[in-house]
Amino acid sequence: MAMPRNATGENGFCFMRTLDFSHPSPPPGGRPCGTPPSNGTASPADSCAEPLCSPAPRDGDTQFGEGVKYVSAEAEELACGWGGFTPGCLQLFNTSKGVLFFLCVASFLQGMTVNGFINTVITSIERRFDLRSYQSGLIASSYDIAACVCLTFVSYFGGNGHKPRWLGWGVLVMGLGSLLFALPHFTTGRYEARSAAEVGVCGGNQSLPCAQVASSLSGYRFVFMLGQFLHGMGATPLYTLGVTYLDENVKTNYSPVYIAVFYTAAILGPAAGYLVGGMFLNIYTEIGREVDIAPENTLWVGAWWIGFLGAGAASLLISIPILGYPQRLPGSQRYIVMRVSEAHQLKDGSHKKASDPDFGKTVKDLPRSVLLLLKNPTFIFLCLAGATEATLIAGMSTFGPKFLESQFSLSASEAATFFGYLVVPAGGGGTFLGGFLVNKFKLRCSGIIKLCLLCTVSSLLAIFIFFIHCPNMPMAGVTQMYEGSALPGGQLNLTAACNAQCGCLQETYSPVCGSDAVMYYSPCHAGCKKVSENLRNGKKVYHECSCIEKTLLPSPGDAEAGKCTSSCAKRPLLLFFMFVVILFTFLSSIPALTATLRCVSDRQRSFALGIQWIVVRTLGGIPGPIAFGSMIDKSCLLWQDQCGEQGSCYVYQNSAMSRYTLIAGLVYKVLGTTFFIVACLLYKPPPPESAPGSSDASESGNCDLQEHKPSLPAEEDM
Numbered sequence: 001m002a003m004p005r006n007a008t009g010e011n012g013f014c015f016m017r018t019l020d021f022s023h024p025s026p027p028p029g030g031r032p033c034g035t036p037p038s039n040g041t042a043s044p045a046d047s048c049a050e051p052l053c054s055p056a057p058r059d060g061d062t063q064f065g066e067g068v069k070y071v072s073a074e075a076e077e078l079a080c081g082w083g084g085f086t087p088g089c090l091q092l093f094n095t096s097k098g099v100l101f102f103l104c105v106a107s108f109l110q111g112m113t114v115n116g117f118i119n120t121v122i123t124s125i126e127r128r129f130d131l132r133s134y135q136s137g138l139i140a141s142s143y144d145i146a147a148c149v150c151l152t153f154v155s156y157f158g159g160n161g162h163k164p165r166w167l168g169w170g171v172l173v174m175g176l177g178s179l180l181f182a183l184p185h186f187t188t189g190r191y192e193a194r195s196a197a198e199v200g201v202c203g204g205n206q207s208l209p210c211a212q213v214a215s216s217l218s219g220y221r222f223v224f225m226l227g228q229f230l231h232g233m234g235a236t237p238l239y240t241l242g243v244t245y246l247d248e249n250v251k252t253n254y255s256p257v258y259i260a261v262f263y264t265a266a267i268l269g270p271a272a273g274y275l276v277g278g279m280f281l282n283i284y285t286e287i288g289r290e291v292d293i294a295p296e297n298t299l300w301v302g303a304w305w306i307g308f309l310g311a312g313a314a315s316l317l318i319s320i321p322i323l324g325y326p327q328r329l330p331g332s333q334r335y336i337v338m339r340v341s342e343a344h345q346l347k348d349g350s351h352k353k354a355s356d357p358d359f360g361k362t363v364k365d366l367p368r369s370v371l372l373l374l375k376n377p378t379f380i381f382l383c384l385a386g387a388t389e390a391t392l393i394a395g396m397s398t399f400g401p402k403f404l405e406s407q408f409s410l411s412a413s414e415a416a417t418f419f420g421y422l423v424v425p426a427g428g429g430g431t432f433l434g435g436f437l438v439n440k441f442k443l444r445c446s447g448i449i450k451l452c453l454l455c456t457v458s459s460l461l462a463i464f465i466f467f468i469h470c471p472n473m474p475m476a477g478v479t480q481m482y483e484g485s486a487l488p489g490g491q492l493n494l495t496a497a498c499n500a501q502c503g504c505l506q507e508t509y510s511p512v513c514g515s516d517a518v519m520y521y522s523p524c525h526a527g528c529k530k531v532s533e534n535l536r537n538g539k540k541v542y543h544e545c546s547c548i549e550k551t552l553l554p555s556p557g558d559a560e561a562g563k564c565t566s567s568c569a570k571r572p573l574l575l576f577f578m579f580v581v582i583l584f585t586f587l588s589s590i591p592a593l594t595a596t597l598r599c600v601s602d603r604q605r606s607f608a609l610g611i612q613w614i615v616v617r618t619l620g621g622i623p624g625p626i627a628f629g630s631m632i633d634k635s636c637l638l639w640q641d642q643c644g645e646q647g648s649c650y651v652y653q654n655s656a657m658s659r660y661t662l663i664a665g666l667v668y669k670v671l672g673t674t675f676f677i678v679a680c681l682l683y684k685p686p687p688p689e690s691a692p693g694s695s696d697a698s699e700s701g702n703c704d705l706q707e708h709k710p711s712l713p714a715e716e717d718m
Helices: 044-049 088-093 096-129 133-159 163-187 217-235 241-247 255-280 306-323 333-338 350-355 363-374 377-407 412-440 445-467 571-587 589-598 602-621 623-634 654-682 695-700
Strands: 512-514 530-533 540-549 556-561 636-642 645-652
Touching: 088 096, 096 133, 096 163, 096 217, 096 241, 096 255, 096 306, 096 377, 096 412, 133 163, 133 217, 133 241, 133 363, 133 377, 133 602, 133 623, 163 217, 163 241, 163 306, 241 255, 241 589, 241 602, 255 306, 255 412, 255 589, 363 377, 363 602, 377 412, 377 445, 377 571, 377 589, 377 602, 377 623, 377 645, 377 654, 412 445, 412 571, 412 589, 445 571, 445 589, 445 654, 512 540, 571 589, 589 602, 602 623, 623 636, 623 645, 623 654, 645 654
Parallel strands: none
Antiparallel strands: 512 556, 530 540, 540 556, 636 645
16 A cells, blocks of 8 residues: 655655744644645644644545645545445544554454463363473463564564554464364364273272373374464564554554553453353363263363364454554544654664664665664663563463462362453553553653553562462372371372272372362272262262271261362462562553653664564563473472373472462562663653644643654654
């Protein structure tokens, strides 16, 4: 699509070639917008007194004054539609609010899929496809690997191209990735969960030979990684080109609010993913098939794949309207005229190269563009600060539900729902509040960085809550001996005199909670001989368990299927400070993004966001889940045994998990605080100069335009 041009052939605004702001007010006598006065100059006061290039009230006429047009030959250049199909009803959505709505839906779907569904079902996928935590961490990191591969290309060429088309095709690719992620469910055989009833109680155990028990399903991790790779490719334009497309089509002062709404949708997406995904996990993965195990059973695998089918179809649909938007929204040029640069000033003045209208249009300018960003210390340290925050966000969003599941002895679906309740108000509220504060207090770039520093220090103090943890529920043979004495760390002893004659198998893990409030590896390991069903909750109840003694009578006790319920008194305190950590971490996200956009030249904003995302993902998003996965693996007490081969982890040591989380949190929060301090100290704003026309400030309605340049050359147009 051709860029808007004026009669002189300049690319950019509806002014003549010369832009002389020597006139403080328009000359007497009205004239149409875009018609230059007799001396060939235009005043900024006149340019902001009414919308630039307003069409004359004549049907079908796109002329503005004499010889000046808004677009280069075709009026439909700025119309919403697909090719020649631009119906009038679609033009109702051809506004900044319309674009914001569709981009919010796209970011909501991306967040719900990548940061919601995947993190919710990670435990179920590990169980279904025999994966370990570091392998599931690789699946999560594949998204960021794809983004790093594509970011330079997309942000550099997409930033100077047709942004909505890049965005639309990206969302479509993201939808294909979701459909691919669900594919393994349909290409594998049925999931056969051998319940305790099928295996039998004490003395009646049956087991399949190892040749039939073992499987090679772990190879499906490569399909999941490919699906995540497509997710990463598709979402790359969304958070680079999408942000700059919003920023250049609204007033400078409204930009943080628009971006905050956009990112709030991206945060609410994961929250919805946790809640909806948790509901799907209560449905058995083989829909329509009757099983006699409950969701609380660790062998249960929920319908993890449903969410990906729905999200994939929705992404394909939402890509259609995004593809129909024009390269630039009607009336957006007035905001570019009003924009005042806050770019970091380099000592050698090389930052002025980016103002060249031909800069960044060819590959040969790529090294120069990278060099300009590398010479900007404020930009570099904002990127490093973002990487430290991204490491914690990526790690905790991937394994946060698993942390709650272990600490509070919850099922996978309960933990996912719990985590969703934390993320909705803390993550979503913090993201929107960050953008609101920037707009409310009219913060300039240095003030924004100080706000980020305050948020990081606050979350650093709150992260000390991980000094405390909930104790593990006692488990016979794992955390304690059968007679109640302590078990040496790292040792398992599942056989005792009370179950020695039962012939129990370690391959069959089906925990039960005894009437003595102690968990047992399986009904067989508890020495149970009979089974019935609790009509009140539908759970299996086991009787005559020789390893369980009744508290009042010396006769064998009972056990109920599932984990024992945790009564940890520290739960409210732990949840509250986790809420605070999430709140302040996300509170700094929009201010940090706004500071990044303001500390670089206008023509480099898309590319700067791309480079920042590469740094954030390379140093944070990719190693975060892998590091957290390895850390969580180290705190494992009980591994799955598949005929001598180690599978996924069944039981974690809560104290070790909290300790590792505290160490990681402190290291990255201290680094983030340091980087924000350095970025603030090294930032050098443009020198303050008197405003050439005061109407810009009155139009914007706040003090964000306190600093002005003596002229607004056309080459600063994005």
